[in-house]
Amino acid sequence: MSTAAERSAREAAGALVIRTAPRPLTAPSHRTGGATHRGPFLEWQAVTTRSFDQDACPGALSVHQAADGALARVRLPGGVISGAALTALAQAATRFGAPDLELTSRGNLQIRGMTDTGAVADAVGDAGLLPSPTHERVRNIVASPLSGRSGGLADLRQVIGDLDAAIRREPVLAESSGRFWFGLDDGRGDISGLGTDVGVHALDGEQAALLLAGRDTGVRLSLDDAVRTLIDVAVRFVAVRGNAWRVGELAAPQDLLAGLPVTAEPGATWPPVIRPPVGWLTQNDGRITLGAGVRLGVLPARTAEFVGAVEAPVVITPWRSLLICDLDEGVADVALRVLAPMGLIFDENSPWLDVSACTGSPGCARSAADVRADAAAAVDATAEGHRHFVGCERGCGSPPDGQVLIAGPDGYRPRDRPS
Template sequence: MPPTPDATVPGAAVPDRGRADACPGALRLHTADDGALARVRIPGGLLTVRQALALADAADALGDGDLETTSRGNVQLRGLASDCGRELADRLRAVGLLPSETHERVRNIVASPLAGLDRAGFADMRAWVRELDGRLCASAWAAGLSGKFLFALDDGRGDVAALDADVTLIAGPGGTALLRLGRAPVARPVPAGRAVDAVLAAARGFLDALRAHGRKAWHLREVPDLLPDLLAGLPGLPGLPGLPDAPDLPDAPAGVVPLPPVGGAHPEVGVVPGGLSVGMRFGRVGSDQWRTLADAAEGELRLTPWRGAVLPGAPPGRLPALAAAGFRTEPGSPWARATACTGLPGCARSVADVRADAARALDVMSGAGLPVHWSGCERRCGHPAGRWVDVLATGQGYRVTVTDGTSGVKSGETSDVTSHLTTHPTSHLTSGVTNVTNDVTNEEMAEAVAEARRTTK
């Protein structure tokens, strides 16, 4: 089964980490209702055109012909035969997408997709991505990280710094950086030339501290009490004091600074500085669409953690072909920042065909707003970080709630409607403030979600 979601409410019990995490990879396939699933790590979302085409070929030859991008800029292939692992590995290895069989699941690196293309950041993050990826794969200890452990390399604009990574590096002027661990409200300056050293030292220190204290955890945020001890001196990087995970800056050790603002705007679709940006509905496209995307690229694609792609150097004249292929190219669409889990029929845990229901609502909705995520069960797989509209299938309908995803605190703004949107008996919408007993239209469901998106800043 897919990995258990993390506890997010302060004080809630930490999930049992006594077992190895079941996060899928390119070699460890996950058995889903629609066949086996492979998750191919794409550090920094960086793909060459050759690699992108190889993924499309693998989807056609081994899977259902579709490709999914994830909230970490990785790629999933679905509908695979259970015995295709060796052929898939050979295909990925041939194009450089499987540099290490022992470390392939820990190559979870997100990076600012517009880095180096505009003037909003301090650095082109590709060099840091490649150095970190190479050194992770070369470090025997790194294989002990969970397949969920996330590194974020932010060019200073604050976009991927808001993704709740375990280790976040925020670029500064002159090659300097700030290092943030977990959800710490402070960061430690890192001198020029030591950025990747600091990231690796923090990750190794996390594993060492768990071992020393006999603890089990997949994420830094699960062990906030260990952070002061964990990061005191940062093993392997002498002279950098640790980061506290506490809001009281007066108690912070010398040398740390307040965390700069995070949550900077991620790429809007359309023409962007230095290229093009497109979105994918729920991150899923067919292999022919994927090949159209590769054909529009100028040698490189950058997959984003927001289920889109940036094409550096691609001219505006290629947008019409991308739009015709089904990619989102117009800004301000209700589909912007709208996501959904797999739902029925691909996931046995789901109680609704959430993607079909969500698509019907989004197609008649106007405007964008807060991120919105449809979930087929309480696990809420793939939900956004930060503040978002939670549309949860309950078995009797959907509950619509504005949620602070980092703390689990509900804002109290809920929208309650009962709706039958498809022929599936559980595909209808409910919540807990006002129950409408009659069937409602797609427009009414859309309004319930749109109201939650626009009334909460």
């Protein structure tokens, strides 16, 4: 922020903001990375079923025609975006769509209600967020958001960039599903529990476990070999997938390993993490990351521009929150005092962190209710665990744990979770 902006912010900020340290992150054991065992991987044949085949997963160029207009999704590998690029997207949303940015459960951003899809695509490209038109929908990478800054066993920031570049270099992957995603867990166990199609889980600063559908395959590899191995598995998936979108839809996912040596006990899984890192987070280098919850994952464009004005790296997390990173303490203090009154959540005990929702009506024609309004109305209601409100059986954006509430003519009913 400029000096003038800081001065204005200090004069304007009157709200009391709760500063909280993150919950302690327990380093997983070197053998299983904090995992639990639920049976051998090679015996697992859980096949996901669905009632539709068309992969209409949108991108910045291949938009989706929703009930409220065209929708574009901008892929952010690892959730990483610069302040300048965030500002550019916010301005595009204001000029050519609904004046909000939607945060997705894969750490991406969406613009809804677009009136000029070409102008939005140009803005995305000009911001440096569209490096490959042919591969734009398949750059689906989630990674431990605080990796290299606080906690974890390995710094995976370079791996994110290397994997993204490798995806774009492989022509075969342009034919992959737009829903296939890669996971990079730095050992703290925040990403492996999300059940990404293929991923690595760091066991220390040099070694990692290879995962398929969130399950340890027993394959061990050097982090230096992680990108090559992940790309090889993804290419094999394209070769055998048929109309499958996800590894979990394959009858024999172990075939994707193609002779990779199994040197450890397979089958371990990790418990899902559904609450984001929120508050005043001290980095390993002494600087500050601000973790901010975003109500129902909808970030007003004006607020996004203020975040961008901090001129710091931003990470969009898979929990529909954001991190503003690498801040000196004074800048962090000013940013927090400005952004909290604008609605960003810096209190890790906020009930807003326990509620999420799909788009619902009127944005989605399938929805039976305005689920965001209903979720907001239910924020202060007593409930145990996380609640995700959805407008139909598809359950878009459902987290891997907690209660999914499906709208119907008689109100909401809970969805049964698979055992």
